[in-house]
Amino acid sequence: MIEKSLPRRIGMFTVTLGAMLSFVFILLPFLTNSCTILHSMSEYLAENGIDPTRYYYTDVEQVKESEIYLRSVLDGE
Amino acid sequence: MAQDTNIVIDRGQSRWSDLWTKEDYLAIWLGFAVIAACILAYFNFGPKEEFSLKVAAADQIQQAEEGKAPFHTIAWHTAADDKAKLKASSSPFGKFVAHWTKHPGSWKNNPADAFVRSQEQADAMNAKAMPAYEEAKARAAAALAAAVEAENAAAAAVFSNQALNQEAEARIADWRAEQKKAASARKKTENKPYNYIPTLIGLCVFFIAIFGAGIFLMGNSARAFAIGFPAVFLVAVLAYMMGGQAISKQYGFGAEAWGILLGMLIANTIGTSKKILPACQVEFFIKSGLVLLGAEVLFSKIMAIGIPGIFVAWVVTPIVLVTTFIFGQKVLKMPSKTLNMVISADMSVCGTSAAIATAAACRAKKEELTLSIGLSLVFTAIMMIAMPAVIKVLGLPLILGGAWMGGTIDSTGAVAAAGAFLGEKAMYVAATIKMIQNVMIGVTAFCVAVYWCAKVECEGGRRVTVAEIWHRFPKFVLGFLAASIVFSLLDSVLGRGLSEAMVEQGVVRGGTRLLRDWFFALSFAAIGLSTNFRVLAKYFKGGKPLILYVCGQTFNLILTLTMAYIMFYLVFPEITARI
Numbered sequence: 001m002i003e004k005s006l007p008r009r010i011g012m013f014t015v016t017l018g019a020m021l022s023f024v025f026i027l028l029p030f031l032t033n034s035c036t037i038l039h040s041m042s043e044y045l046a047e048n049g050i051d052p053t054r055y056y057y058t059d060v061e062q063v064k065e066s067e068i069y070l071r072s073v074l075d076g077e
Numbered sequence: 078m079a080q081d082t083n084i085v086i087d088r089g090q091s092r093w094s095d096l097w098t099k100e101d102y103l104a105i106w107l108g109f110a111v112i113a114a115c116i117l118a119y120f121n122f123g124p125k126e127e128f129s130l131k132v133a134a135a136d137q138i139q140q141a142e143e144g145k146a147p148f149h150t151i152a153w154h155t156a157a158d159d160k161a162k163l164k165a166s167s168s169p170f171g172k173f174v175a176h177w178t179k180h181p182g183s184w185k186n187n188p189a190d191a192f193v194r195s196q197e198q199a200d201a202m203n204a205k206a207m208p209a210y211e212e213a214k215a216r217a218a219a220a221l222a223a224a225v226e227a228e229n230a231a232a233a234a235v236f237s238n239q240a241l242n243q244e245a246e247a248r249i250a251d252w253r254a255e256q257k258k259a260a261s262a263r264k265k266t267e268n269k270p271y272n273y274i275p276t277l278i279g280l281c282v283f284f285i286a287i288f289g290a291g292i293f294l295m296g297n298s299a300r301a302f303a304i305g306f307p308a309v310f311l312v313a314v315l316a317y318m319m320g321g322q323a324i325s326k327q328y329g330f331g332a333e334a335w336g337i338l339l340g341m342l343i344a345n346t347i348g349t350s351k352k353i354l355p356a357c358q359v360e361f362f363i364k365s366g367l368v369l370l371g372a373e374v375l376f377s378k379i380m381a382i383g384i385p386g387i388f389v390a391w392v393v394t395p396i397v398l399v400t401t402f403i404f405g406q407k408v409l410k411m412p413s414k415t416l417n418m419v420i421s422a423d424m425s426v427c428g429t430s431a432a433i434a435t436a437a438a439c440r441a442k443k444e445e446l447t448l449s450i451g452l453s454l455v456f457t458a459i460m461m462i463a464m465p466a467v468i469k470v471l472g473l474p475l476i477l478g479g480a481w482m483g484g485t486i487d488s489t490g491a492v493a494a495a496g497a498f499l500g501e502k503a504m505y506v507a508a509t510i511k512m513i514q515n516v517m518i519g520v521t522a523f524c525v526a527v528y529w530c531a532k533v534e535c536e537g538g539r540r541v542t543v544a545e546i547w548h549r550f551p552k553f554v555l556g557f558l559a560a561s562i563v564f565s566l567l568d569s570v571l572g573r574g575l576s577e578a579m580v581e582q583g584v585v586r587g588g589t590r591l592l593r594d595w596f597f598a599l600s601f602a603a604i605g606l607s608t609n610f611r612v613l614a615k616y617f618k619g620g621k622p623l624i625l626y627v628c629g630q631t632f633n634l635i636l637t638l639t640m641a642y643i644m645f646y647l648v649f650p651e652i653t654a655r656i
Contacts, residue, residue, distance in 0.1 A: 006347075009346050009347045009348060010346075010347060012346040012347075013342065013343070013346035013347045016342055016346055017342060020338060020342070024319070024322065024324060024325050024330075025322075025324070028324045028325075028328060029324050032324060032327070037462075037466070038462070041327070041462065041494075041498060042323075042324075042327050044497065044498065045326075045327055045494055045497075046323065046327075047261075048261065048497060049261065049264070050490070050493050050494045050497055051326055051331075051490050052326065052327065052328070052329040052457075052458075052461060052488065052490040052491040052493075052494045053320055053325075053326050053329055053330065053331025053332070053333075053334075053488075053490055054331070054488065054489060054490035055331075055333075055427070055428050055429040055430050055487075055488040055489055055490065056370070056373060056427075056430050056489060056515055057373075057378075057489050057508075057511065057512035057515045058373045058581075058585060058586060058590050059489065059490065059590070059594070060489045060490050060493050060508065062493040062496075062497065062504060062508050063489060063493065063508045063509070063511070063512050065505075065508075066504065066505040066506075066507075066508040066509045066512075067378075067381055067509060067512070068157070068161060069505050070381060070382055070505055070506075070509055070656065071381070072149060072157065073655050073656055074382070074383060074652065074655055074656070
């Protein structure tokens with residue numbers, strides 16, 4: 001297998017990185033700002049400090065809040 | 078390493094020396110060393126006695142108030158708030174750990190904000206947020222005054238007048254809502270300056286030391302690891318930075334996804350240097366992270382929403398997991414059983430964390446884990462936006478909608494977001510259902526590991542002895558379960574209030590969780606740096622993983638909605654009425 005030359009590999013890196021960054025910093029913001037519901041959701045998440053990237057319950061503050069609320073109404077504690 | 082490093086190869090023999098030479102055991106010792114250090118530090122040098130007294134005092138107030146009125150009084154709520162404020166992570170040790178494990182933070186337009194914030198910037202942000210806080214504080218004070226007046230009126234009637242009691246309850250609920258807004262507004266006025274670069278360098282050195290020691294004991298070159306590790310760490314740092322960007326965060330693309338993307342970008346374009354590959358210790362990072370994750374798997378959480386929660390989270394989930402796996406094997410004829418299992422667990426249990434635990438338990442290839450997480454992230458972003466809209470259009474009750482989303486959307490953060498879009502009560506139910514599912518990870522990993530050792534990995538027709546199952550069993554799963562059992566016992570012995578203050582808000586959130594997060598971020602960076610895109614693409618051939626995910630998730634959506642309706646509206650409507 002012929003290995004690609006360094007300039008070609010750097011070129012591919014640059015183009016691919018550019019595409020990824022364009023998707024995140026150009027396309028997604030455009031999509032968010034163009035669609036009212038997405039824009040509202042974006043503002044809501046920022047306003048309330050909700051982080052959708054967190055995957056376990058100990059990473060998400062709203063889980064603690066939910067637990068406390070449910071305990072207060074269900075246990076009477 | 079010349080051999081295939083995609084999976085852990087088990088020779089099927091055990092020796093005493095495995096305890097200090099094998100990766101699984103070393104991951105357990107590393108995880109337990111961190112756990113022991115955190116427990117010793119918080120319980121010996123933390124504010125345990127002070128918290129114990131404060132919790133007892135608050136409990137006493139709450140008991141007295143419960144006997145007084147048929148609703149939760151202002152004093153009851155204030156006592157509850159006092160307990161919630163108790164956090165062992167505010168102690169000197171907690172601040173030390175938090176300081177030295179900081180990762181790049183959130184930013185919007187300038188990536189440098191993820192690493193450095195000056196005093197001037199912090200002051201400007203605080204000044205900008207102050208008017209909104211003052212307004213929210215004033216509204217909360219006014220709401221409190223109204224609540225006090227209403228409660229006093231109800232108390233004057235000895236809490237026997239239903240109309241006055243209902244009025245007091247409503248005014249107190251208004252006060253709680255305003256108080257929550259004021260607390261949220263206050264947080265925006267408490268920005269501090271920071272510079273994470275020195276602590277990131279220090280943390281990198283610390284990781285080289287602890288993982289390097291393990292690498293050395295495994296008989297590999299700690300020097301080669303130390304030379305390559307800064308690059309892996311740098312990719313993880315950049316992944317945290319990209320995952321902290323506002324838009325990326327909104328759509329659920331965090332450090333894990335970016336670690337894989339950036340790593341794969343480097344590996345498949347300029348190429349990962351041979352000097353870096355010895356530091357791409359994917360399994361070691363993941364197994365150590367999973368042992369620490371065990372500390373967060375507290376079995377007491379499964380009762381958080383009563384029996385309906387157990388049915389939605391712990392009955393539906395295994396049915397969906399097993400059914401999807403069988404569907405993948407018998408109908409789709411997935412070529413890889415491990416890929417099938419990882420996707421099934423990822424989709425049915427709780428997304429990324431379940432995928433990680435299951436992949437390690439059944440020794441899946443790292444490309445299979447990558448593919449599974451990739452599918453999960455895409456569908457999570459779609460479901461987080463679509464499900465609240467569908468629930469509103471269908472006019473489903475909030476509790477039902479919340480339970481449905483909690484049991485089906487993969488990641489907890491996305492569940493909280495989707496629940497919040499729908500309404501407060503929906504969020505409470507959704508987030509709690511997801512938390513109960515999260516607790517299932519330990520059991521899932523153990524069962525998958527046993528099944529794989531006893532059935533999948535043995536030759537057809539051959540009977541597997543207990544000794545052989547032990548030989549093949551991924552030992553780190555025992556460390557994961559042991560951590561879970563230790564912390565669950567600690568949780569029950571200390572009692573709820575003190576356990577939350579010292580264990581959950583101390584040892585876990587102020588210790589083990591911080592390092593767990595880093596270990597997983599490193600593992601995804603390492604996966605990306607050592608993944609060949611063509612090999613990854615091969616696993617997607619025919620689209621079977623996508624079909625499996627879609628079919629499994631469809632079944633999950635139908636079954637979860639059905640079970641949630643039955644449990645919350647037919648069998649236990651009284652629980653639903655109280656929420």
